[in-house]
Amino acid sequence: MFFSLVSSVRVPYRSESISNKGATLRSFFYDHHPFIAKYGKQVHYKKLETTVPINFGNRKVGDVIKSVELNDRDSTLISSGTTTGMKTVEESVVSIADDIVCYDELSCITRFSFPNPILWPINLLPEPRNKIDTHFTLNTRDQSTSPARTKPGIRISANDPVGITAASFKATRPTKFYVHGWLSTGYEDLYKIFMERLLKNGDFNAIVVHWGGGALTSYHQAYVNARLVGLEIAYLVNTLIEKLGVKASDVHLIGHSFGAHIAGYAGEKIPNLGRITGLDPAGWYFRGMPTFVRLDPSDAQFVDVIHTDGDGSLAGGFSEPVGHVDFYPNGGGNQPGCLLTELPTAINPMNLINSNINYSNIDSNVACSHMRALYLYSESLLCDGCQNIGFVCPDYVTFLKGQCTSCGSDNKKCAPFGLQTNNYPIGNQVNVKFYFKTGESFPFCRYHYAVNVSLAKPSVAKPTVIGILVLSFSDGQEDFLSNVQLPMSNFEHGSDHQFLLTVPSNIGLVQRVNLSWKYVATHLLDVSCFWGVCNQRLYVNSVTISSMNSYSAKGNIQGSNTYYPQFTPGVISENLSLDLTHLRASIKRQAMIAV
Structure with missing residues (x-):
């Protein structure tokens, strides 16, 4: 059990470990979990008033130690620090009973448990926090008059609120985050262009979430790493709210693929979050899942989603509506100008668990229909006169027949696509489906x-x-x-x-x-x-x-x-x-x- 939110953890032990000064206990941990991470400092074993150091060598914060059933009366308190003035586990990570992993400042993550294991077939825990390396770069109009693509954003940290303010962040501005997906780092040119266009639309605090250390890996590991990234975002946003006076309703998370679900994980931890925009949320292992696994309307006051790759089991996204409003350009499936054969071997679901692939060499743009959601949203920021308007319709075929062409007297039968989507009078509705057509290349708007x-x-x-x-x-x-x-x-x-x-x-x-x-x-x-x-x-x-x-x-x-x-x-x-x-x-x- 936990003594506090992320403080100390009680872990069963073998009584004979004491006589061997931790060696047996250390061996026990080695033998019972293949995902033991690495502690950089000693972890101490404490029973009654006796503290025996257990030498974990070069293991560091982020280690995962799986418990097994032992005698309930035999327990230890594992803490980090020195033998004198020991502090509780705020940096060390230990998994207990049901495979729970906890992080300082962030809360805890438990392995998902489903009656049908096929729903989540490879049930891992996130990689170490320093391996995923979630960090944030801030872009504002104040930083420079040069285009965002020619300069790096200013790196900010939740642990340095003063530094955030010094980096030209203003709490009175709306704050918008962009979260990339699998096989990206957030430093690619398309994201820099996205930030540039975003800042032309308004005076925002525009923040890119980088988690390339956890995204440039196999799919089955990346989709678990995404859960930890969500906690990192929530920690920063809640710090902005508590320390700098930001209004939660002014915060907007925009995420593509895994990034959409990451925004959902963050939204669960941010009370009254204003808005989440999901750009073709990742489909593999998220289709048909409970809402706590994927993005859903409860994650923010307003959730709008665009689906561009939802056809078939090989699709990168999925077709089921998951927001208050869901846009389906060109029907939400294979997009104009995209070939079904463009899905590369490395992204084929049969190879998702291949850890030998050099993912950093895979161009994230090859998933044409899946990436189209990002390109359409980015284009909508140009304000060049053409604006996509989605129309409520029973299905795309009916829309193509010209049967759904009216906004209705109350404007509830159509909605603007892009930043202005939140102008739609949603009321108590959820999963409202909108359709529009695009071209096959830039400019896409029709x-x-x-x-x-x-x-x-x-x-x-x-x-x-x-x-x-x-x-x-x-x-x-x-x-x-x-x-x-x-x-x-x-x-x-x-x-x-x-x-x-x-x-x-x-x-x-x-x-x-x-x-x-x-x-x-x-x-x-x-x-x-x-x-x-x-x-x-x-x-x-x-x-x-x-x-x-x-x-x-x-x-x-x-x-x-x-x-x-x-x-x-x-x-x-x-x-x-x-x-x-x-x-x-x-x-x-x-x-x-x-x-």
Whole structure:
């Protein structure tokens, strides 16, 4: 049992250890745990008033000693220090009964225990604290006018609050952390660029969490090391709150892959933490797990998540919603421009336990879809005019059909993607799923438009025709966007048909829309045809194009324009296109509509 949070630990011992001055006890520890770490100073054995030093050689803080069942009345108190004025275990790490490992200042970590061991198949404890080497670098606007990528951040420590203030940290600013994932160190250029873009968005305390010592290792060890990194972050954040007056609600943790779950572990230890953003949280061994293992909505006041690699067992992320709001760009699975074969051998789950791989030589960018979450979020910081807006929809297929294009009168059916996501009126909701499309390369953002085609139903029209509509847009002088093809559809005359249109640039106020038509014959014996000759024409009343890149129902309504043919209904055939303008068409019908 523990006498205090992280003070002393009672460990069973063999009584014969006393007579051998610790040698037998030392041998006992060697024999019963393969993960004994290394103490750098002597650890002392104490019973009653007798203290016998046990020489652990070059072992140091972070050692793990596993106990076995012994006589409960035989126990020792292991402490660090000298034989006189002994202090309790605040630096030494000892695992007891259920494999608990404790760290000075940080609290304790226990091996996860599940009824089904397959859920967490390789159940380790974290590597030594100094091996993982979690540390923090601070970037602010005050440090320099040069780009963040050309200068290193200032290293700060929870054990030096005065030094944090001296490093240009201000408690009145919002504080944002970035936590990298597996096979990274936090010193790569993409993270420096991320910090630079972040600081252009606001006057923040921008802190990078570096844990390369624990991330450049096998997957099964790294995902356990992540738990200790979460405690390190919580220790720093709570120090900022208690010593410097930072508001917990002003702290925002952003994490990619393992970093997302690390943010969750930290959030468990930070009361009233403001926000966590998970960028494609790691999936292997986290899918379907209880909430104490992975990121979940209880870890902060607001948790937003983006899923970019959630398809299949080999995916780096997972598809299940784990936040208050969850974004699924391109459906949340394999991303445009990414090939399924790009997953390298070293990251294949079959090789996750291979400790002989030189992980430092593996480019973290090879996991294309998994990394896309970071690139999309980084791009959202550019503020270059294109903003991704996610829309609530039952699924991605329905979204692609243009069935989910409205923010709703209360703006609860859409949400901005990026730093502004917390503007979404979440209320008591959790796991709200949003969808949007992107391109396959930078710039990824796409302008989304809802296209509504209103069809007439003259007596000569075939009730339903199957085909493809092709749109071209003109500013009145020339086409600036040509031959935009809508999906093949069944067009029922007398009805409205919705489509989703995504393009790389803002089409603005279009002066003229040209429609062309590709009829698709489906059955030679169609009873609606006369002697094998069918009316293949499409009869159009109007086309309405509405912008979807504004986060408000009012904004999207203002970005909505309807275009009409000169005469209604307009007629399109294989050889006849149709121009529609923003001017209200004449209501008179054409004098004659050819069959």
